[in-house]
Amino acid sequence: MGTLRVEPGGYTVFVVMQAPVAAGPSWQRVMGVWSGEGNDWVKPNWILMRAGGATPAVMPPAVMMQAQAAGHVLDRVTIFGAAQSQGQWLAGDIAEVLLYDRRLGDDEAVAVERYLRGKWKLP
Helix, strand or coil, X not given: CECCEEEEEXXXXXXXXXXXXXXXXXXXXXXXXXXXXXCCCXXXXXXXXXXXXXXXXXXXXXXXXXXXXXXXXECCEEECCCCCCCCCCCCCEEEEEEEECXXXXXXXXXXXXXXXXXXXXXX
């Protein structure tokens, strides 16, 4: 997706996804953001990972959400893999990504999740 913001700040991300089989590389990134320095899992960078870590697990269709109030960039935003390195690509399906450049309030986050669950007919 590219760079949306290099200054540290907050964010909220929602990803509608599934991984119907336990396959692919270890430590799969659903989404990664990397400033160009340090590891992608250390501030100001951040990652959203598939369940299972070293051993990918089956993930039924779901809405994943992650948020931080401050201190994180939106630089080199990458979907389906790691922005920092090769080989940690996602073996799964993504239907929709919503990325906000701030931490949403609780009411806002609940409303967005409810909207996505309804749109994609998820429990």
